[in-house]
Amino acid sequence: MLRSLFRPLTDRRAERMLGATAVSVVLVIVAMIVFIAIEAWPSFQHNGLSWFGSGKDVDAELGAMVNAGADPSGDAYQLRAWPLLYATALTTVLAVGLGVFIAVLASIFIVELAPPRVRSIVVPVVRLLAAVPSVVYGLIGILVLVPFVNDHLINEGQRESVSYVITLNGPGLLVSVVLLTLMITPIMISIVVDALTAVPRGWREGALALGVTRWRAVMSVSVRAIRPAIVAAAVLASARALGEAIMLSMVSGSKGFSPQPWDGLIFLFEPLRPLAATIAEQSEGIAAPALKSSIYAMALVLLVSSLFLSIGGSLIKRRLRLGTAR
Template identity: 55%
Template sequence: MATTAPAPAPVAPAVPRRARRSGTAQDRRTELVLALVAATVLALCAGMLVFVFVKAWPSFEANGLSWFGDGNVDQQIGDIFKSPADPADYVYTIGALPLIVGTFLTTAAAVVLGLVFSLFTAIFIVEFAPAWLNRILEPVVRLLAAVPSVVYGLIGILVLVPFVAENLISTERKESVAFVVQLTGASWSVAAVILAVMIVPIMIAIIVDALRAVPKSWTEGAAALGVNRWRVMWTISVRTARPAIIAAVILATARALGEAIMLAMVAGSVGFIPNPFDGLTFFFEPVRPLAAAVVENAEGLSVIPFGQTIYAFAFILLVSSMVLSLGGWLAKRPMRKYGIQS
């Protein structure tokens, strides 16, 4: 190998300068690979949305806006399944409102219940619980987040549902609505309670992290003004952690929306719109959420119009999640003005 003359001195600093401008070749390669991975994820998401929509379109097209209307949805699903083989005779008629209401009721109740529980638990863990209790509490909370949903469903159907049926629903109450719906104990409120238990751990974990991340100078500053611990927590820490709380709610809602197995086991699987004017009975009425309807009918997908109807359910769930994320982003926006980071 020929010896090369030593590089002239002025050239040396040029190398780091170029490196600063555009990174080394390796940096650029890394950047490219990461960008490709990210782009793949985005493309998959977009592709899935388009695919599901295309598959679902015949159901939406055939029903128009009445797709979102009320109907005897269990009966309709049966009729679609029994569609004649000729594409011209496919049955599409469906009014999916009971399913949408079922999803909304279970999700909303679970998230509200879960938020209240997780917020106060998180405040307790961060500010009030003694260290030894936290050493037990936090691993348990994280463990709870990892319990498979079918286990919750099993506990629900074997323990909670019979308990509610035997102890909370009187025979008179059952008879009072017997001509409309059967009260078996499997109901939207039981489902919502179990769903809340399922989403609480992840919410606690997120909110605890956020409360811990609140700058100590702020909490100490508030304490130095003669504000008690609870009010410091509430007016400074929780306030500052609002973006994370919103994120936790969105994540939990997405989880609740998509939960299928447990809901299929516990919610009653009856396409029924619970009537708030029934008083207490309202809470014992069954529902059939969208995700449960999807998983319960998975074996019938080979029937083309039936499959398309199921795809339509899935599309509604998908869009709900996206709208949710957008809503969270919009809700966080005004907070940035005062310097609260998300």
């Protein structure tokens, strides 16, 4: 019996085992999506497309769901989730956009310009930063960034100008985007560095032999060649940013509010709360059926968003590869 277990696998047997494993993973994911969709259906059923709209106080609506009891009426499911959707998209887009810019420049420095000794130190440190728990970033935000923003960047005139709507006391969009960028940038740097390292050195040397500058050779040859890797890094970072809950719950201000760019500089200090942070904060009231269904609806939106991100990233990478091949 033991001999049969430790006997070398034949190609056919290994193929079947790996195929069964892959199918099992897919079935688990499909089952999870189906389960979440079934649990989320009452929320979408009672709201329709207005679930994605605005016009109500989302915090008050979530509070009413908790107080609706175990047998809620249809009105108890009312939710206008636009402020949460907007906050999720805003923090993710700003953080990923800033992170891609920093990651590409940092990767060029590490691969092309940094001395070997510096590179041997920076690369492990970057990979270590990618593994730091999000709660650590949240603590840094609460203890360092939020007090700094509150004491040095927000003045009394700004506080008074919006005091009838919200309170500006440090937590908000600026701190959220800064910390989210710090969280996702190391992931992108690791991927882009590996991709740049894999570019044949002869390609860059050929460009230099034609008389172009080193910077132009890197940008026109190396960076152009790794565009699919940059897209993959952005998609992976976006998925993590979409699902980040603990850190954003700590530093975002935890208010269902939509910061408006036309508010000027105050826009950066206004509080908000993304979907993932809302799920984490409202999970204590999940015993209430209306709130439970709404939480599952938020989770389904995040799942579908990640799915579209993955599909869109794959299509973009395919087109970039075809363009590079030509």
